[in-house]
Amino acid sequence: MTQLGLPDDIHACLFDLDGVVTKTAVVHAAAWKEMFDAYLRERDGEDYRPFDAAADYDEYVDGRPRADGVRTFLASRGIDLPDGEPDDPPGAQTVHGLGNRKNELVLQKIRTDGVEAYEGTLRYLEAVRAHGLSTAIVSSSANCRDVLRSIGAEHFFDVRIDGVVAAERKLPGKPNPDTFLAAAEDLGVQPSEAAVFEDALAGMDAGRAGRFGYVVGVDRVGQTDALYAHGADIVVKDLAELGGTE
Numbered sequence: 001m002t003q004l005g006l007p008d009d010i011h012a013c014l015f016d017l018d019g020v021v022t023k024t025a026v027v028h029a030a031a032w033k034e035m036f037d038a039y040l041r042e043r044d045g046e047d048y049r050p051f052d053a054a055a056d057y058d059e060y061v062d063g064r065p066r067a068d069g070v071r072t073f074l075a076s077r078g079i080d081l082p083d084g085e086p087d088d089p090p091g092a093q094t095v096h097g098l099g100n101r102k103n104e105l106v107l108q109k110i111r112t113d114g115v116e117a118y119e120g121t122l123r124y125l126e127a128v129r130a131h132g133l134s135t136a137i138v139s140s141s142a143n144c145r146d147v148l149r150s151i152g153a154e155h156f157f158d159v160r161i162d163g164v165v166a167a168e169r170k171l172p173g174k175p176n177p178d179t180f181l182a183a184a185e186d187l188g189v190q191p192s193e194a195a196v197f198e199d200a201l202a203g204m205d206a207g208r209a210g211r212f213g214y215v216v217g218v219d220r221v222g223q224t225d226a227l228y229a230h231g232a233d234i235v236v237k238d239l240a241e242l243g244g245t246e
């Protein structure tokens with residue numbers, strides 16, 4: 001293992017954004033809950049079963065592209081909505097309409113409260129780059145670039161594969177490994193030479209499916225066992241635990 005807490009043959013690090021670099025996983029969970037609860041209340045009346053911001057969030061939406069998150073959660077409740085169009089108005093009763101409503105809520109919350117970075121991750125990123133490893137941000141978010149800019153962290157990443165780039169290149173999102181594989185390829189390394197840093201169960205699945213050299217699960221909410229079950233090689237609560245920052 002290196003000073004960075006990684007196997008010796010790792011030459012690149014692929015980082016998820018929400019929940020790994022920024023403290024936005026909580027914002028996303030709250031926005032999903034507000035949107036789904038409004039929809040379910042309208043559909044089922046006052047005795048609707050609310051969206052669980054921990055269990056439902058982890059299992060069905062965290063880490064997935066927005067539309068996939070809508071579809072996957074609704075399917076868990078036996079609900080099948082038409083996809084609609086990507087520019088459906090927020091709240092329209094289609095997959096994209098509900099997704100756009102959720103995005104509107106996230107942007108509102110970010111505008112009001114701002115975005116905070118995890119200090120341990122920023123220090124780890126500095127160490128990774130100082131050791132000469134290359135880096136990519138791999139996020140399902142279409143707001144990735146704005147969020148990175150708002151915390152002054154754009155310069156930490158050699159490559160960005162986010163929701164915008166994935167749509168352009170028609171890459172299926174997490175739990176498929178394609179966005180991580182594209183990042184490794186853009187950095188000129190084999191998957192076996194790259195480490196994946198993720199807080200989502202869908203991200204662990206992507207790391208395992210892509211046969212990456214090392215998969216680091218970041219546990220911010222007490223789901224260590226689930227992260228291991230989904231393929232983590234190691235689980236930490238903060239990237240500073242891996243080292244590199246002495």
Ligand SMILES: [Mg+2]
Nearest residue numbers: 016018019199
């Ligand atoms: Mg995440």
